[in-house]
Amino acid sequence: MAPTQVGTGIGIANLPNQRHKIVAKNGSNFTLMVCGESGLGKTTFINTLFTTTIKTPRTYKRRFNKTEKTVEIEIIRAELEEKQFNVKLSVIDTPGFGDYTNNRDSWMPIIDFIDDQHESYMRQDQQPKRNELSDMRVHCCLYFIRPTGHTLKPLDIEVMKRLGTRVNLIPVIAKADTMTPTDLHKFKKRILEVIAAQNIQCYTFPLDSDDEASTKRNMSIMAAMPFSIIGSTEDVVTADGRTVKGRQYSWGVAEVENEDHCDFKKLRQLLIRTHMLDLIHSTEESHYENYRRTQMETRKIGEPKVKTVTNPKWKEEEEALRKRFTEQVRLEENRFRSWEQQLIAERDRLNKDLEAEHSHIKALEAELEAMQAGLSPKRK
Amino acid sequence: MAHRIGRRKNVKKGFQFTLMVVGASGLGRTTFINTLCDADVVPKRESDEPDMAHVEEGIKIKPYTVELDEDGVKISLTVVDTPGFGDMIDNEYCFQEILGYLERQYDDILSEESRIKRNPRFRDNRVHALLYFITPTGHSLREIDIELMKRLSPRINVIPVIGKADTFTPGELADFKKRVMEDIEHHNIPIYNFPYDPEEDDEETIEENSELRSLLPFALIGCEEEIMVNGRKVRGRQYPWGIVEVDNTQHCDFAKLRFALLSSHLQDLKEITHDYLYENYRTEKLSRTAEMSE
Numbered sequence: 001m002a003p004t005q006v007g008t009g010i011g012i013a014n015l016p017n018q019r020h021k022i023v024a025k026n027g028s029n030f031t032l033m034v035c036g037e038s039g040l041g042k043t044t045f046i047n048t049l050f051t052t053t054i055k056t057p058r059t060y061k062r063r064f065n066k067t068e069k070t071v072e073i074e075i076i077r078a079e080l081e082e083k084q085f086n087v088k089l090s091v092i093d094t095p096g097f098g099d100y101t102n103n104r105d106s107w108m109p110i111i112d113f114i115d116d117q118h119e120s121y122m123r124q125d126q127q128p129k130r131n132e133l134s135d136m137r138v139h140c141c142l143y144f145i146r147p148t149g150h151t152l153k154p155l156d157i158e159v160m161k162r163l164g165t166r167v168n169l170i171p172v173i174a175k176a177d178t179m180t181p182t183d184l185h186k187f188k189k190r191i192l193e194v195i196a197a198q199n200i201q202c203y204t205f206p207l208d209s210d211d212e213a214s215t216k217r218n219m220s221i222m223a224a225m226p227f228s229i230i231g232s233t234e235d236v237v238t239a240d241g242r243t244v245k246g247r248q249y250s251w252g253v254a255e256v257e258n259e260d261h262c263d264f265k266k267l268r269q270l271l272i273r274t275h276m277l278d279l280i281h282s283t284e285e286s287h288y289e290n291y292r293r294t295q296m297e298t299r300k301i302g303e304p305k306v307k308t309v310t311n312p313k314w315k316e317e318e319e320a321l322r323k324r325f326t327e328q329v330r331l332e333e334n335r336f337r338s339w340e341q342q343l344i345a346e347r348d349r350l351n352k353d354l355e356a357e358h359s360h361i362k363a364l365e366a367e368l369e370a371m372q373a374g375l376s377p378k379r380k
Numbered sequence: 381m382a383h384r385i386g387r388r389k390n391v392k393k394g395f396q397f398t399l400m401v402v403g404a405s406g407l408g409r410t411t412f413i414n415t416l417c418d419a420d421v422v423p424k425r426e427s428d429e430p431d432m433a434h435v436e437e438g439i440k441i442k443p444y445t446v447e448l449d450e451d452g453v454k455i456s457l458t459v460v461d462t463p464g465f466g467d468m469i470d471n472e473y474c475f476q477e478i479l480g481y482l483e484r485q486y487d488d489i490l491s492e493e494s495r496i497k498r499n500p501r502f503r504d505n506r507v508h509a510l511l512y513f514i515t516p517t518g519h520s521l522r523e524i525d526i527e528l529m530k531r532l533s534p535r536i537n538v539i540p541v542i543g544k545a546d547t548f549t550p551g552e553l554a555d556f557k558k559r560v561m562e563d564i565e566h567h568n569i570p571i572y573n574f575p576y577d578p579e580e581d582d583e584e585t586i587e588e589n590s591e592l593r594s595l596l597p598f599a600l601i602g603c604e605e606e607i608m609v610n611g612r613k614v615r616g617r618q619y620p621w622g623i624v625e626v627d628n629t630q631h632c633d634f635a636k637l638r639f640a641l642l643s644s645h646l647q648d649l650k651e652i653t654h655d656y657l658y659e660n661y662r663t664e665k666l667s668r669t670a671e672m673s674e
Contacts, residue, residue: 038522039517039519041518058519060519099522099523100524101523101524104469146406146515150425151430152433153467154433154434154436154467157433158434175547177619178546178547180617194433197429197433198434247549249546249549249550250631251622251623251624251625252621253621254619260620261620
């Protein structure tokens with residue numbers, strides 16, 4: 001049925017404006033995860049992106065005290081305001097990922113965290129009272145790739161495969177000022193080939209939109225994936241006198257916002273200016289719905305999830321405990337066995353004594369009978 | 381001073397030197413070797429199939445020999461490359477591979493020495509120095525860096541270097557070097573730190589060695605191509621914001637390291653390998669065999 005055109009305006013066209021007012025008053029909430037080995041500029045990037053110190057840089061004083069080999073999940077919350085619009089920002093960092101000699105299963109805490117947020121939202125949604133939902137579902141995950149110039153590492157591939165099916169995954173090339181333009185171009189091409197060959201799902205968005213300018217911009221953003229980034233919160237002066245955010249080398253200044261130097265501007269466009277809503281919606285409508293569907297196929301409403309704890313540190317502890325347990329069981333069994341031997345020996349000894357007594361009694365009885373038999377004929 | 385006199389005697393015969401380079405891929409190891417020898421010694425890494433990128437290949441040990449001419453002195457340089465180090469998900473196995481290779485060379489010498497009739501043309505494959513490429517994270521040493529240097533320093537002279545040092549601004553580089561040296565001291569890792577005796581050696585030697593010691597870990601940049609800068613041809617990397625020159629000591633420590641390895645400290649590294657590291661290994665091994673046969 002085709003919609004009927006209303007003749008003189010009755011005010012339906014004002015609905016978007018009303019909606020805008022409601023949305024503007026409520027603000028929004030955005031959760032961004034940064035994942036990658038340490039030393040790739042994740043903290044600096046976050047601070048550069050939001051032009052404010054969301055996360056303070058690391059201090060090195062206590063680095064000699066750390067002895068555990070864990071991957072942690074660190075949540076940093078901030079509230080940003082621009083022109084009276086509020087955004088509750090949550091940044092999830094993953095310190096410890098990829099930093100150890102053995103990184104087997106180090107992605108488990110990260111994957112579990114993402115799934116847990118979907119789970120938590122689902123459970124809250126199933127409660128009788130559901131007006132105050134705390135929603136920490138991850139809207140976007142930036143995976144930081146080390147600028148080796150070769151290809152993706154096996155660890156990168158393993159993690160990205162698992163992330164891509166659960167969250168909007170955007171690969172970025174960290175510290176891109178290490179690579180010359182030709183090297184960078186080759187590296188990007190290699191990464192895209194590997195992503196395609198390994199079936200890693202990265203974030204994509206609809207390219208076509210209403211106006212030409214947007215379509216062109218969307219296409220140029222998509223073409224730049226994976227985004228090469230340089231992060232810096234410091235102001236430096238370039239050779240031609242401009243003051244910009246950048247990094248000052250002995251041989252020149254690498255600028256953050258210069259599109260010839262890196263793709264920072266494009267990524268910021270994508271994350272904040274144009275596609276933040278799409279990131280939020282696709283998380284809610286696609287990733288969350290996938291999760292909900294797979295869970296509900298096997299579980300009833302209200303039933304809690306079967307949890308398996310898989311942090312690698314705990315695996316080692318589990319192994320150690322198991323070994324101790326088996327050892328103790330073995331010792332106890334040995335103890336019982338020798339005790340049993342002793343009891344059997346004791347029993348045999350007592351049985352022998354009993355037999356000896358029995359035969360003694362029999363002998364006495366026989367003697368008695370013999371004596372009685374000998375006695376009675378004499379009486380006659 | 382003694383090593384300088386020795387040099388004059390051996391100039392005509394030439395020297396033999398073996399260097400091992402260890403580091404994760406993508407740190408400029410191969411490029412460094414080619415830059416050091418000023419030739420295409422190690423071929424460029426072949427592109428693997430994208431659908432095989434998830435396969436963990438494990439570490440390989442590859443020696444390459446090249447003849448160099450340093451100011452009229454002939455040097456037969458063997459470079460041992462170790463591709464695959466640190467690239468797997470679980471890297472515990474890598475250390476043993478490298479250690480095994482080093483100890484096999486010592487074993488060869490040991491058995492050759494013990495022969496009744498020794499071969500005069502026996503080739504000494506002992507490795508005299510190991511350049512360990514530290515990942516330029518900007519923070520401090522990683523677990524794998526500490527483990528490797530700790531395990532290998534009893535058998536070989538370990539010299540830590542920073543690969544792809546053009547990641548750092550001058551301030552960041554100084555901070556990183558400081559933290560790395562703090563870590564090395566904290567974990568008691570006995571690296572080769574250009575030793576000198578303040579009482580025995582002459583002023584020139586002391587100054588030279590202190591300077592090299594203060595540059596540790598050496599910041600390296602590698603480049604095989606030549607580009608034009610102000611009308612001269614230099615080896616360098618061209619960025620949109622400037623050009624980094626490999627041979628410029630303001631930009632990196634490559635030139636100083638090269639001179640130390642191939643000229644000034646070549647003899648010292650060989651002597652320490654033979655008189656100290658090899659002797660320790662020999663003692664340990666022979667006492668172990670003696671214990672076992674009791």
